[in-house]
Amino acid sequence: xxxxxxxxxxxxxxxxxxxxxxxxxxxxxxxxxxxxxxxxxxxxxxxxxxxxxxxxxxxxxxxxxxxxxxxxxxxxxxxxxxxxxxxxxxxxxxxxxxxxxxxxxxxxxxxxxxxxxxxxxxxxxxxxxxxxxxxxxxxxxxxxxxxxxxxxxxxxxxxxxxxxxxxxxxxxxxxxxxxxxxxxxxxxxxxxxxxxxxxxxxxxxxxxxxxxxxxxxxxxxxxxxxxxxxxxxxxxxxxxxxxxxxxxxxxxxxxxxxxxxxxxxxxxxxxxxxxxxxxxxxxxxxxxxxxxxxxxxxxxxxxxxxxxxxxxxxxxxxx
Numbered sequence: 001x002x003x004x005x006x007x008x009x010x011x012x013x014x015x016x017x018x019x020x021x022x023x024x025x026x027x028x029x030x031x032x033x034x035x036x037x038x039x040x041x042x043x044x045x046x047x048x049x050x051x052x053x054x055x056x057x058x059x060x061x062x063x064x065x066x067x068x069x070x071x072x073x074x075x076x077x078x079x080x081x082x083x084x085x086x087x088x089x090x091x092x093x094x095x096x097x098x099x100x101x102x103x104x105x106x107x108x109x110x111x112x113x114x115x116x117x118x119x120x121x122x123x124x125x126x127x128x129x130x131x132x133x134x135x136x137x138x139x140x141x142x143x144x145x146x147x148x149x150x151x152x153x154x155x156x157x158x159x160x161x162x163x164x165x166x167x168x169x170x171x172x173x174x175x176x177x178x179x180x181x182x183x184x185x186x187x188x189x190x191x192x193x194x195x196x197x198x199x200x201x202x203x204x205x206x207x208x209x210x211x212x213x214x215x216x217x218x219x220x221x222x223x224x225x226x227x228x229x230x231x232x233x234x235x236x237x238x239x240x241x242x243x244x245x246x247x248x249x250x251x252x253x254x255x256x257x258x259x260x261x262x263x264x265x266x267x268x269x270x271x272x273x274x275x276x277x278x279x280x281x282x283x284x285x286x287x288x289x290x291x292x293x294x295x296x297x298x299x300x301x302x303x304x305x306x307x308x309x310x311x312x313x314x315x316x317x318x319x
Contacts, residue, residue: 007050011058018042018062022078026070039078040086040191041198047090048204055090059083076120080113085191092207099210103192110191111184118180138169177250214269214311218258223306225255256299263302264288269311 005013018039025036043062047055059079066075088109092102149155172179199206229252236245264285271281288294305311 007054011046011050011054014042014046015058015061015065018058018083019065022062022066022075023069025078026074036078036082037190038194038198040082040089041194043083043086044090044093044191044195045198045202045204047087048094051094052087052091055087059087076117080117081110081187082191084113085110085187086195089191089195097207099207102207103188103210106191107185107188109184110187111181113187114180114184118176171249174246174249175253177246178253181254213265214272216262216265218262218302218306220306222255222258223303225251226259226303229255259302259306260295260299261302262305263298263300266301266305266310267298269314273314 021035021039021042025032025039028035043055043059046058063075063079063083066078085106089102089106092105097105148161196206229248232244232248233252235241236243236248267284267288268281270276271284288298
């Protein structure tokens, strides 16, 4: 941006860009989905250049303007999903935090923003988000089953599928905290990656690159969380302690996701060691994500790596 633009004009322009992006993401079905990914970028840029105070003012102003055009629900979703993440990411960048701290702070903010959205919808607007989402999923499956019946599929086979789907829907009702964390992780990743792409084009310095994926490590606490949460799931399910089961199953999913990422990181290090081509590496990673057996194997590889540090042993053997 030109140095001739005053801070006030710059703030107004970036606020206007944020509003335009929000409107485009709402009214254009296909393009809007892509444009929505960039809604946080103007807030990030303004916060880095003029501070968190100006970034907060721009976020508030864009939220109020969007509310006049698209209503409070949609404008709140954009503000909480991306705007607040952009504010925190911009503040972290302005404080010269490293990439990991910037991303973790953005992720934590995105997670609590999702919780805030649920609380607002539940207590202020009287909308039970979980029940409505589960009802939508149930209706979708009912329509699929109805289509199968009209196509002449055996009713007994359809009933077997219903019996297989029912436990999954019940499990989803317990996994609201994990799903919120997953949504927060996606929003944080989108905010981080879009800002990383835009900053060089504006001749602005972004944070230092993340460590190579082959070097990613999570603390051992995730191993202990996985172990104790497994015990909690057993006790909660066998004794019908819903609160213990709910807490344990969410902690278990969260810790195993961290273990899965670390397992993929170990495999990436092995691929680097043996100079495996990018094509075959991507094929194996995709298979690991889509195949349940491989997911379990990779996750346990990550858990064991938290204790034994296989990559360190690789380096020692080379020496």
